[in-house]
Amino acid sequence: MPRRPAGHTARRSAVLAAFTVSALVATASPAPAAPGGTPDPMNQAFARAAARYDVPRDLLAAVGYGETHLDGHSGRPSQAGGYGVMHLVSNPVNHSLEKAAQLTGESRAELRQDTEANILGGAAVLRSHADALGLDGDERADVDAWYPAVARYSGAEGTVAALYADTVYTFLAQGLRATVAGGERIAVTSRPVAPEKGALASAEAAAQSPDYPPAKWVAAASGNYATGRSASVDKVVIHVMQGSYAGTISWFQNAASKVSSHYVVRSSDGEVTQMVRDKDTAYHAKSANASSLGIEHEGYIDDPSWFTDPMYRSSAALTAYLCNRYGIPKDRSHIIGHSEAPGNDHTDPGANWNWTYYMQLVAGGGSGSETDDLSFDSYATQKTGSAGAQVKAVQQLLADQGYEPGAVDGLFGTATKSAVQAFQTTRGLPADGTVGARTWTALLSAGTTPQLSQGASGDAVRRLQRALTAALGTTLAADGTFGPATDTAVRGYQKARGLTVDGHVGPDTWAALQSGR
Numbered sequence: 001m002p003r004r005p006a007g008h009t010a011r012r013s014a015v016l017a018a019f020t021v022s023a024l025v026a027t028a029s030p031a032p033a034a035p036g037g038t039p040d041p042m043n044q045a046f047a048r049a050a051a052r053y054d055v056p057r058d059l060l061a062a063v064g065y066g067e068t069h070l071d072g073h074s075g076r077p078s079q080a081g082g083y084g085v086m087h088l089v090s091n092p093v094n095h096s097l098e099k100a101a102q103l104t105g106e107s108r109a110e111l112r113q114d115t116e117a118n119i120l121g122g123a124a125v126l127r128s129h130a131d132a133l134g135l136d137g138d139e140r141a142d143v144d145a146w147y148p149a150v151a152r153y154s155g156a157e158g159t160v161a162a163l164y165a166d167t168v169y170t171f172l173a174q175g176l177r178a179t180v181a182g183g184e185r186i187a188v189t190s191r192p193v194a195p196e197k198g199a200l201a202s203a204e205a206a207a208q209s210p211d212y213p214p215a216k217w218v219a220a221a222s223g224n225y226a227t228g229r230s231a232s233v234d235k236v237v238i239h240v241m242q243g244s245y246a247g248t249i250s251w252f253q254n255a256a257s258k259v260s261s262h263y264v265v266r267s268s269d270g271e272v273t274q275m276v277r278d279k280d281t282a283y284h285a286k287s288a289n290a291s292s293l294g295i296e297h298e299g300y301i302d303d304p305s306w307f308t309d310p311m312y313r314s315s316a317a318l319t320a321y322l323c324n325r326y327g328i329p330k331d332r333s334h335i336i337g338h339s340e341a342p343g344n345d346h347t348d349p350g351a352n353w354n355w356t357y358y359m360q361l362v363a364g365g366g367s368g369s370e371t372d373d374l375s376f377d378s379y380a381t382q383k384t385g386s387a388g389a390q391v392k393a394v395q396q397l398l399a400d401q402g403y404e405p406g407a408v409d410g411l412f413g414t415a416t417k418s419a420v421q422a423f424q425t426t427r428g429l430p431a432d433g434t435v436g437a438r439t440w441t442a443l444l445s446a447g448t449t450p451q452l453s454q455g456a457s458g459d460a461v462r463r464l465q466r467a468l469t470a471a472l473g474t475t476l477a478a479d480g481t482f483g484p485a486t487d488t489a490v491r492g493y494q495k496a497r498g499l500t501v502d503g504h505v506g507p508d509t510w511a512a513l514q515s516g517r
């Protein structure tokens, strides 16, 4: 791995130290106590594992969240043979479970069953990748330097490894807050990230799907499906994969798995990857394979937190497209769950899958009424004693980013003020607990920082538009489409803030917005 200039490392470490302080502030509120046990066993397990193996705590938590939403499933394996909160894997190509046993001295049974041991094992494996990549102590303190180690933790290579690591860094950028077994809360607060991708930077751009234009294309291993079909397509089969998005893509690339599906859908944002051509027979539903198209959804059937609105919408848009393209009726006789396919023993998508909502979305082509509680024509100053929809938006933004603003109730009290102050500290803003234009701008722009310019669309554009409305004090419609009005606003912002005036939203413009300039 290429070494980075020393000055860069020192700067990053200083920034990181500031985040660590605020992360402590943000997660200090006590979690509900388990009867007779430690009050917050998973938080303690993350802290201990992070300290023992010198892995950033938030990175460790983000990896676990990306893998399992921090649910160990009582030691039951994922589809790819992974175990526990950190998804330690034992399959023909990935042996992170065995590696963790060797590194920690814990038994494989303990690593599978015991959450604390599992988290320790995950940290040990991550650290071993960091050592193999030559990261020194300063670099290990820098979340951004861990990207190649996180990519290796996936067990995949190239595009899929980059996809995996990108997901983890998206959680770090956006922050996260999960409620885990026993009611304990695990938080990672949002932060600006600039991962050092090294050789993986070029692996990012996956090919586009040949059958469904919005999807990416990553081919399944050739032995995991059959070329051609022995029947005409008349069904779409809905699956939940018992695993993560990148983990499942990697599993279908693995020649040992002997399984595949045509499409895989991501929970957090609905991204779709196609892996088998529509004209070919994927191995996903036994006797129904020849006549069906299979869609796998990221997640586990027993955990409703995976079943997000973006995933439902994106999947429904895909199903509607496939139905239109192949003349498949949009009804429950032809859009079926894996559990409903004849002669199989699977239970997915399970009771948490909302068929009523899904079929409504399919009928509407995947569109539906977009609820948006964050977009306003202007953003007024909010402080202790304020009330209303904009306070609610502040609270929602803070909660989504891993802070503890109290109930999202539209009433600005002491918990909200403390959370605002913790956020302001991380962004280098005066920690006065008042949400003025600068804090609004930083809150609204937080998250990933893709390159945007005219023609772009999506949620990142919507974030940009809201942040510009707050920063400039003039209304820009948050329609998610980067057209001439957005271009004008971007140029106006760049001019006012002394940035290069080019209408392109790159690292400098995002950095200015995310620090509330």
Ligand SMILES: [Zn+2]
Pocket (backbone or CB within 6 Å): 238, 239, 240, 284, 338, 346, 348
């Ligand atoms: Zn299935």
